Amino acid sequence: MHKLKAVLLAAGEGKRLRPVTARVPKPLLPAGDKAIIGHICDYLRRNGVDEIGIVVHCHENKFREMFAKDADVKLIHQDTPRGTGDALRCARNFCNEEFLCLNGDIVFDEGFLKEVLEEGKKNGNAVMGCVQVENPQEYGVVEQANGKLIKIHEKAKGAGNWINAGIYYFTPAIFDALEKIHISPRGEYELTEAINMLGENRGVLCRNFSGFWLDVGRPWDLLKANAFMLSKIQRRIEGEVEEYAVVKGNVVIEPGTVVRSGTYIIGPAYIGSACELGPNSFIRPSTCIGNKCHVGNASEIKNSILMEDARAPHFNYVGDSIICSGVNLGAGTKIANLRIDGKDVKSFVQGERVNTQLRKFGAIIGENTKIGINCSINPGTVISEDCMIGAGKVLEAQYYAPGTIIM
Template sequence: MSGYSAIVLAAGEGNRLRPLTRNRPKPMLPAATRPILEHVFDQLIDAGVSEIVVVVGYRRDRVQSYFGPTYRNVPLTYVSQEKQLGTGHALLAAESVVDGTCLAINGDQIVDSRIIQDSIAGHESDSAATLALLQRADISEYGGVTVDNGRVTSIVENPSDGREYYLNAGVYVLEPAVFDAVRAAEPSAGEHHLVDGLSTLIDIGEIVRGVVSDGIWVDATYPWDLLDVSFELFDEGIIDGTRSSDSHEESAVHESAAIREPVVIDQDCVIESGAVVGPYVCLGENVTVGPNAVVERSVVDADTRIGTNAIAIECVTGTGVTLGAGSIVPGGPSDVRVGDRVFEDESLGALLADRVNDRGGVTYVPGTIVGSNATVHAGSTVRGTIAEDTEVQA
């Protein structure tokens, strides 16, 4: 498939991942120690894609400044979706810079190169589009697809009618006719969606194929899913679950510290005496784990400081977080409130968004979510959802 262009849809915020997306879009959140979008680019290039068009919007500067004009010697072309009006609207923003058959892929979900290659291999000359499909037990939070003899017969978002569906993996091989179909489809709640354009093609008798793949697909819908995403990358071998990451030589691990694999340690980290890190831990760039601290089953983003004797279990942090000396994130399971929904028995000790400043001796009730720039004073017990810029007193 050499010579194909891929349109990567990376303009959205990821509302359900707030407060982590307060300062960056969902595609730039970490899967292990690298942005989700970087994994997407890797898999596209491994599948043979020779040009990538990136549709950016919300916090687009975070994407463009991180990647620049090329990635792994593959040119990146950026187009802007000024208002986030749906995946179809994003696709149309890229129409003028692609020619002929192209790929489209979600930039906020990780699919391995097998899924991309299977989609290309299954696309036939009489098809207007081909969708990658997966078999999953529960697709109620995603798009469902019904298929008859290889042809897609319906695409349903968040299906709940009891029919047998495949999961829409968010990988599409598209002919130019799809752009016209997206334009022609009626908007839903003011948004144009790619799947509505595909449904229009199905309704008028055009051939839309579905190809079932057994490749790896992982997605973070809610903040605690970042733990599962990283753990699955370990288990599937997509990342090397040892301390010997590409840049570990630039990190300092004290001889008395215990590293329990799998872990990934990015560059310029410091792990001090008596600390225990792992298993299933991802330490971003310039993280410090203080003396006798314990970090297990956690994703700790860049520039975070974990203080002396602190405990972080099933913890997700943003960038620049301080977990003070003696503070405890005890791990789940827990009930987590997101908006007006309560999710039961989720494995989340706490989520600390960008630049949370914990001054030590703090206890987090499982399921706690703390917004950006909050200050938690020494000796506090924190529970529930704490808004950004809040001061929590003991």
Template sequence: MQCVILAAGEGSRMRPLTTSRPKVMLPLAGKPMLEHLIQNVRDAGITEILLVVGYHEEAIRTWFGDGAAFDVLIQYVVQRKQLGTADALRSVEPFIHDTFLMLNGDMILERSDLEKIISLPCPVMATSTTTHPESFGVVTVEGETITSLEEKSLRPKSNIINAGAYLFDAGIFSILKKIAPSSRGEYELTDALTDYIRDRTLKAYPLSVWMDVGYPWDMLTANEHLLLDLTGEKAGTIEENVIVKGQLILGKGSVIKSGTYIEGPCIIGENTVVGPNAYLRPGTTIGNNCHIGHAVEIKNSIIFDDTKIPHYNYIGDSVIGSRCNFGAGTKIANLRHDHGPVKVGGMSTGRKKFGAVIGDDVLFGINCSINTGSSIGSGTKVAPHTLVTGTIANNTVVR
């Protein structure tokens, strides 16, 4: 069996984190999101993978190569213009042998669910449930049979949604050739499923675990989940008078300096220096070549590679891009005074605690204050003693 993974899109809802990388390469628990998916596909028994790539495809090709390092065989199919999921799937037709698993590349699934899906007769759609079905494709089900599918309905007929994982055979391609562009000008895979639904042949498989990583704050939820079963591994150096409680992965060449207190689960990448006297709280994932310095506290945050947070900083419930630098005393707020859900760009995160989304190459002067729900574009420069709030475009100078 083969697996097709759609990984061509930018992920515009993830801006500014996708300024210079595709969405599927955003890091979760120390690895690109796509790597977690490929590993689970492999562990479910599928080793031939077709990756549909497009936006910043070089990042995906460089990381995964031919797949040998991950014990799989990867072929790349390029979707030059993102014209919808059906268009992406049509591009792999020449490479498909027979039955195949198809997955959106921006979600978290369990190996056990993948094993069960591929054991079923096709066609199959994986489903999940949600408290906000209006944001997804809503399905109705009778027994195991899917009876309707409606995209982003204002009046959802159920709380059961299309989870973006399917089992098809080569017969899907004859259906794809018949569909017309949607109102958005895209070829939608959901339109192709109409034939199966009408014939009552599309079966539902309810997933035990499913996480859609659609917005930056979803990264924190997925990161928290992936860290639950973390097994500690310490390949770096831990100096005397360091306290580590809970599970910690410490990468090669990294050093934790004296006086640092770590509450796991936490991940620290390679060639990163932490401390002295730093405090890392649960859920924190720090990339490679970072510096987390004296009197810095980081809580439940994702820090990308090559970022420096060196003096008297607080980072809470935030996602920080690569090559950022925080001036001494710069801090991020993560809780509203009314304890209501934090909003980013007018959209609720659904989280009582959320700090900021910060793109790549953002430079902060000393003693800056970053308000809850701020989104700061890549390449932004912030003057000392500045309050930053709201949404800041890429390459802005904030004074």
């Protein structure tokens, strides 16, 4: 009997998300109660996929740690990241019949996968999932007619707003096309060129989807992904909740965590294992707190992600922010998330100032950075990994490079 397989493309660096991806690959970033790629694997399993191949390169050891106990997952090494086309070529020996293929860093409603899979099984053709976005020029714009692909136009203006969503059902013919592609102007082997070859004879079906889909391309996208996945969780309390602590709504509290008296948690929220919350802390909706975190007395966390071993131990405010592993906020340090003039917050991608198009956005603080007491961090600030910020500093909305010391 034919085993249904899937290939996840997860070898990229995720440069635009730095410092969040400085030491963690983008597919392993948290969104709700598990990593982005963990949700994709769950979707695949629930839809009958027997084996999952993950093409990896950057931080490969992190993938090995995560999937060490998953017998249905095989890691496929890509020697040098040379684009999505080359990544899929690496999986040729893994797939010998029809298979699913997905980008490993997208967050979407499970129904999208079901539709692409059903379309492929029904027609026996290659299928490409498509979604509408407001900024199609940043993606591969899909030209289609009568449900069939005409051409994917890479980052084209004026070609419509349906884009390639990175969810595919392929036949083995894709591997023959991949052998014919050339290096693109970006210096990569592009999967889209091979798909265009298949589409020359109208051999690729387009499955348009109107539900939730998100390419996690910038740090604030991770907050949107997190909020979406948290909206799906069901209440589960396995840690200890002391008397006079309040837990409202769909909240997950993992084993080994202690929620101390006076703490107030409003779901949806996820609290990992071995955490200490309170006494008298406030966790607001759409917050994800990783394992071994400490949110202490009079600290408030709202619509944010605290990664493993992050600490907001006394009198802290963290709003609409991403706090990476090992970060410590000194007593009284606050992260502002709203400009006093109410305008969109501007932040930084690869050191370049950009408009987040968000009225509320706090800060990004990279791994192992230490912030002194009573610091004020303005909206849009990006502090890279391994920085040290002394007591009482006011940080303007700037980009601070790795290892910055301000005393």
